[in-house]
Amino acid sequence: MNKIFIVAGREFFTRIQSRTFIVMSILGPLLFGLFVLVPVLMAKWNNDSTTVWVHDPSGQLSDAFQDQNGLKFQVLPQGTLSNGVLVQADSANIRQLLEDQDAGLLHLQAPDSNLNVEARYYSAQAAGLKITERIQSALNDRLYRLRMERQGLDPKVIESLRAEVQLQTSVWTDQGSEDSHTETAMLLGFGAALLMYMFIFMYGSMVMRGVIEEKASRVMELLVSTTKPFELMMGKILGIASVGLFQFVLWLLLGTAISTAIGAMGLGTAPGTASVASTTTGTAPVAGTANSLPADAQADWMQILGQMPWETIIPFFLFYFLGGYFFYAALFAAVGSAVDSEGDSQQLMLPISLPIILSFVASQFVMQNPHGSLAFWMSMIPLTSPVVMVVRLPFGVPGWELALSMFLLVAAFVVAVWLAGRIFRIGVLMYGQKVSFNLLRKWLFYR
Amino acid sequence: MAFLDIRSVSKSYRNHRALLDVSMQVPKGGIMGLLGPNGAGKTTLIRMINRITAPDSGSIWLDGRELGPEHARRIGYLPEERGLYKKMKIGEQLLYLARLRGLESGQALQAAKHWMTRLEMQSWWNKKAEELSKGMQQKVQLVAALMHDPDLLILDEPFSGFDPVNARLLKNILLERRAAGTTLLISTHRMETVEDLCTHVVLIHRAGVVLSGETEAVRRQYSKNRVEIHCAGAPASPPPAPLPAPSSSTTTSEPNAITRMVFESEPQHWPELIDHYNRNSRILHFSEKLPSFQDIFIQAVGTDNLGDTESSATNANPSANSNHIFR
Numbered sequence: 082m083n084k085i086f087i088v089a090g091r092e093f094f095t096r097i098q099s100r101t102f103i104v105m106s107i108l109g110p111l112l113f114g115l116f117v118l119v120p121v122l123m124a125k126w127n128n129d130s131t132t133v134w135v136h137d138p139s140g141q142l143s144d145a146f147q148d149q150n151g152l153k154f155q156v157l158p159q160g161t162l163s164n165g166v167l168v169q170a171d172s173a174n175i176r177q178l179l180e181d182q183d184a185g186l187l188h189l190q191a192p193d194s195n196l197n198v199e200a201r202y203y204s205a206q207a208a209g210l211k212i213t214e215r216i217q218s219a220l221n222d223r224l225y226r227l228r229m230e231r232q233g234l235d236p237k238v239i240e241s242l243r244a245e246v247q248l249q250t251s252v253w254t255d256q257g258s259e260d261s262h263t264e265t266a267m268l269l270g271f272g273a274a275l276l277m278y279m280f281i282f283m284y285g286s287m288v289m290r291g292v293i294e295e296k297a298s299r300v301m302e303l304l305v306s307t308t309k310p311f312e313l314m315m316g317k318i319l320g321i322a323s324v325g326l327f328q329f330v331l332w333l334l335l336g337t338a339i340s341t342a343i344g345a346m347g348l349g350t351a352p353g354t355a356s357v358a359s360t361t362t363g364t365a366p367v368a369g370t371a372n373s374l375p376a377d378a379q380a381d382w383m384q385i386l387g388q389m390p391w392e393t394i395i396p397f398f399l400f401y402f403l404g405g406y407f408f409y410a411a412l413f414a415a416v417g418s419a420v421d422s423e424g425d426s427q428q429l430m431l432p433i434s435l436p437i438i439l440s441f442v443a444s445q446f447v448m449q450n451p452h453g454s455l456a457f458w459m460s461m462i463p464l465t466s467p468v469v470m471v472v473r474l475p476f477g478v479p480g481w482e483l484a485l486s487m488f489l490l491v492a493a494f495v496v497a498v499w500l501a502g503r504i505f506r507i508g509v510l511m512y513g514q515k516v517s518f519n520l521l522r523k524w525l526f527y528r
Numbered sequence: 529m530a531f532l533d534i535r536s537v538s539k540s541y542r543n544h545r546a547l548l549d550v551s552m553q554v555p556k557g558g559i560m561g562l563l564g565p566n567g568a569g570k571t572t573l574i575r576m577i578n579r580i581t582a583p584d585s586g587s588i589w590l591d592g593r594e595l596g597p598e599h600a601r602r603i604g605y606l607p608e609e610r611g612l613y614k615k616m617k618i619g620e621q622l623l624y625l626a627r628l629r630g631l632e633s634g635q636a637l638q639a640a641k642h643w644m645t646r647l648e649m650q651s652w653w654n655k656k657a658e659e660l661s662k663g664m665q666q667k668v669q670l671v672a673a674l675m676h677d678p679d680l681l682i683l684d685e686p687f688s689g690f691d692p693v694n695a696r697l698l699k700n701i702l703l704e705r706r707a708a709g710t711t712l713l714i715s716t717h718r719m720e721t722v723e724d725l726c727t728h729v730v731l732i733h734r735a736g737v738v739l740s741g742e743t744e745a746v747r748r749q750y751s752k753n754r755v756e757i758h759c760a761g762a763p764a765s766p767p768p769a770p771l772p773a774p775s776s777s778t779t780t781s782e783p784n785a786i787t788r789m790v791f792e793s794e795p796q797h798w799p800e801l802i803d804h805y806n807r808n809s810r811i812l813h814f815s816e817k818l819p820s821f822q823d824i825f826i827q828a829v830g831t832d833n834l835g836d837t838e839s840s841a842t843n844a845n846p847s848a849n850s851n852h853i854f855r
Contacts, residue, residue, distance in 0.1 A: 087627050095616055299611025303672065306578035306607075307600045307628040 084308050088316025089323065092291065096324045106328055110336040131212065132184040133202075139191035142198065145223035152215060180205035187216060196228050266475035267448045269389065273398055273471040274444045281406055281437055281467070284325040285413040289426065291317055292417030292505075310506045314498075318410040322403070394474045400487060405467025408494045409433065415501035418508035429518075440465035444472040451476040460486050463493030529592065531556035531711045532577070532680060537586035539572055546572040548735040549586070554711055554728060556591075559702070561726035561743070562715040563821070565829055568732045570715050571608060574682055577713070578605050590680060601630035604678035608685055608715070610669050612657035618668055619644075619653035622675065629676045639675040647671060647697065663689050670698065674705070681705060684715045699725065719821035729821070731828055738828045747818040750827065755791050755798060758813035759805055763787045767804040771797055790817065 096102055135156045137143040146154035179186060185204040192198045200220060202208055229239050292314075295301045304313055416429045440459060447456040451473045459469040460478075466486050470478070530553030539547045547569045554560040564570050575581045577588060579595060588595045590602065612621055619640060626636035644650050647667050657665055666689050673681060686702075687695050702725060706712060714721065722729055722743065730740040739746060754775075762785060766773040774789035787809075793801060805811050819827075 084628060087624070091620075091624050095613075095620070099615070294613075295611075298614055299607070299609040300613055302575075302580065302607040302609055302611065303605065303625060303669075304628065305580045306575075306603075306605050307625070309597070 084312045085316040085319065088308065088313055089320035092317055092320025093323050093327075096287075096321070097327060102324070102328065106331045107335070109328070109332045110339050113332070113336060114339055132182060133187050133212070133216070134184060135187045135189065137189045139189070141192060141227070142189050142220065142223055145219045146216070147219075149215075152212065175203070176205065179203065185212065189220075192224070192227070196224055196231065198224060263476075265389065266451075269394075269475040270448055270451075270472035271444070273474070274441060274468050277402060277405055277468045277471050278437060278441045280325055280329075280402065281409045282434070284321050284406065285409045285433075286430075287321050287324075288317055288410045289413040289417035289430075290423060291321065292414050293420060293423055293426065296418065296508075297422060311498075311502050314411070314414050314502060314505055317414065318407060321410070322406060325406075389475060390477065393477075397474055397483065398471055401467045401471050401490070404487070404490045404494060408463060408467070408490065408497050409437070411494065411497040411501040415497075415504040415508070418501075418505040420508075436462075436464035437468065440468040444469055447472050457482065461489060463490045466490055530554060530589075531558070531591055532560075532713065533589040534573070534577075535587050535589065537573070537576065537583040537588065539569075539576065539581065539584050545735050547576075547583070547732075550732065550735075550737055551586075552730045552737060552740055554713060556711055557706055557709055558727045559706055559712040559714065559725050561722040561729040562713060562732070563717075563722065563729060563825060564732035564738075569735050570732055571684070573732070574605075574607075574684060574713070574715060577680075577682060578603060600628075601676060602679045604629075604673035604676065604681045606666075606669055606673040606683045606686055610662075610666055612665055612668060614658040615656055617653065618649075618655050618657065618660070621657065622668065622672055625672045626675045631676050636675065639677070640671065643671040643674055646701070663691065663694065666690065667694065674701070678710065680711050680713065682713045682715075685717070686714060687716070687718060687721055719825065722821045731825065733829050739824075746824065747821075750819045750824045751816070752819065753792060753794055754817040755793060755801065756813070756815050756817045757789050757791070757801065757805055757811060759787045759789070759809040759811055761785055761787065761809060763789070764805060764808035767801060771800055771804065786812065 130153055132153045132155055133146070135143045135146060135154050137156065143154075143156040148154060175186065178184070183205075185202055185208060188201045188203065190199040198220065200216070202213065202216060226236070226239055230236065295304065308316075412433050413430075416426055416433065419429060420426045443455065443459055443465070447453075447459065447469055450456060456469065456473055459465040460473055460482065466489065470483075470486055532552075532554040534550060534552045536549045536551050537547055538549055539545075550569070550573065552560070562570050562573070572581065576583050577595070579597070579599070590599055593599075612618075616624075622640040622644075623633065623636045626639060627633065631639065641650075644652065647670065649664070649667055649671075652660070652664070652668070657668070660668070670686070673683065681702075683702075686698060690698060702712060702714075714726065716722065726743050728741065729743050729746055731738045739749075741749070763777055763779055764787075772791050772793050775792050777787060777789045779785055779787045791801060802811065802814060
């Protein structure tokens with residue numbers, strides 16, 4: 082038992098001192114931050130402010146437009162435009178002006194008696210869909226109101242007629258109904274599954290590479306002469322698990338620090354909402370706009386998060402997280418002990434990596450129907466249950482299913498350790514043999 | 529009583545027999561030379577003593593007790609397949625290996641420093657294994673085998689890869705260890721090692737023991753009753769019958785010529801031989817010419833290879849290597 086900890090200690094301390102670990106610990110949150118930030122920045126850059134000059138001789142429509150998302154509307158005074166030349170701007174050519182200022186010109190005819198409007202948008206380059214849609218919907222909205230008013234409706238009444246439905250979902254339980262939050266649950270389940278998947282692959286294959294390294298460098302003979310193969314294997318699995326958890330904690334701390342720093346710099350706001358205050362350019366005095374969630378929506382989200390059954394999610398997540406890792410790490414160790422080099426491991430890794438990838442892919446279908454038979458069976462089979470069950474957890478899983486699935490995972494882990502131990506014992510001292518599945522079978526059942 | 533006692537140990541792999549009914553004893557403080565051609569089963573035997581593999585039948589006893597996990601503390605091992613962690617610092621590797629042998633961290637640190645000083649490698653502590661040459665790495669592994677002051681030291685080809693200076697250093701350390709009561713088992717192909725160091729020798733061939741015993745006794749057993757006589761001057765007349773004529777004779781050039789002669793002769797004729805040359809010449813040197821282990825090895829293994837029926841392992845398959853070739 083003591084030797085397990087000596088082995089685990091070496092794995093832990095040599096690995097956290099390695100250059101790759103240090104680099105990854107720093108790069109991890111940065112990459113993750115980039116991952117989150119890039120789409121936000123892309124959206125922001127996409128919002129490069131465009132100025133739209135609104136030429137509205139009738140003066141009835143121009144106040145329909147509101148600056149938003151980098152689109153600025155500037156109403157041109159009456160009579161500034163004549164024969165394609167801006168009177169004000171020293172007879173400047175409009176085309177040249179549009180190009181220089183990256184602006185657009187919206188020309189609105191006065192509404193006719195039926196409140197129909199002819200509108201035309203001029204720009205140096207063909208206008209994008211975003212701009213035309215915005216202008217159209219603003220115009221439609223305004224004309225709709227004007228027509229309602231013409232029918233004698235009070236503007237307040239019109240406002241009150243507007244309908245906005247948001248579908249609420251609930252779970253029917255014996256105690257009555259409980260609110261359910263499908264989207265939050267999906268997000269949570271997906272995040273957890275991604276974490277599982279990454280952890281199993283990154284650190285499970287690290288176990289494998291560690292065994293291959295000891296085999297290839299022939300340290301193994303010395304190790305096996307002092308330590309039982311089981312102790313070696315368990316020590317390695319435990320040590321690398323601690324490396325992984327340590328790295329996750331580092332990432333969490335560093336990530337929090339970075340996001341706080343970014344928040345302080347005013348680039349981002351509260352975590353979970355990707356929001357960027359758009360900067361304003363140009364000459365017109367325009368108020369800064371933001372596309373962040375409104376404050377009350379944020380509070381809502383926090384409230385929904387608070388309503389998630391954390392007291393069941395967290396302990397079971399931890400169980401599947403560690404259980405899944407141990408189960409797969411034992412299999413990875415077996416593969417590592419059976420081959421001479423990493424190149425040879427590809428063939429044998431396939432039956433291990435396939436179920437992980439499969440369960441990750443399937444988790445998207447499981448999310449759509451978290452209580453279907455696909456979800457049920459995949460959360461029972463130990464090869465897929467760690468990822469799939471974690472996806473299902475936020476949706477609520479019946480107790481007996483959890484119990485059975487956990488029992489099966491533990492049983493499978495015991496079998497995997499036994500199996501891996503046998504392959505390990507023989508495999509670690511086998512050199513220069515091309516290992517096939519057939520040979521593995523012989524090692525398993527040979528006396 | 530023997531310190532290391534191997535009692536009729538057998539081991540088969542799936543398609544070849546590695547050892548068949550092998551027994552040997554090494555007394556406390558002895559240095560056993562383990563000889564045998566490639567693929568004879570030496571490595572299998574060494575791995576069994578290190579509890580890396582288990583015998584199919586038979587047992588191995590150390591200091592009156594059957595081998596168990598607790599013996600890891602008392603055995604030091606330099607494997608033939610030398611291996612270290614490439615990226616790990618030498619000092620840390622040594623501490624790790626010593627702790628796996630059962631030393632406390634403090635003891636391990638002290639022992640590592642002691643042996644690194646003794647082997648003139650104090651400055652290597654923070655070096656990584658990949659920065660060291662092969663011979664240097666071997667010294668590190670030697671330290672790993674010595675650190676916990678084992679009662680039984682198993683060395684597989686300890687001298688290969690060492691320059692003469694380091695080889696002498698190693699030899700001195702081994703003799704010193706022996707004087708301190710350590711029992712040694714050295715597997716080697718270098719016969720000088722056997723003649724230089726070993727008190728006992730065992731030769732394994734085709735999974736079985738072909739010869740074993742104390743080094744001197746084995747040499748006498750293979751003695752061809754040859755004597756060598758060096759005389760001053762040109763060759764004297766050969767001795768009269770029944771004394772044999774020299775089987776070979778060479779004379780160096782004048783002045784101060786020396787004639788070297790070899791005789792195949794029963795020991796009871798030796799006094800007469802000496803008499804004869806004392807009378808006819810001046811004897812500078814007289815010695816019994818014992819066979820070298822080179823000769824003994826080739827004789828023991830070579831006759832067997834010719835298909836001698838006294839082979840103790842007639843059922844053994846050809847070595848694993850040939851299996852691979854013909855598969």
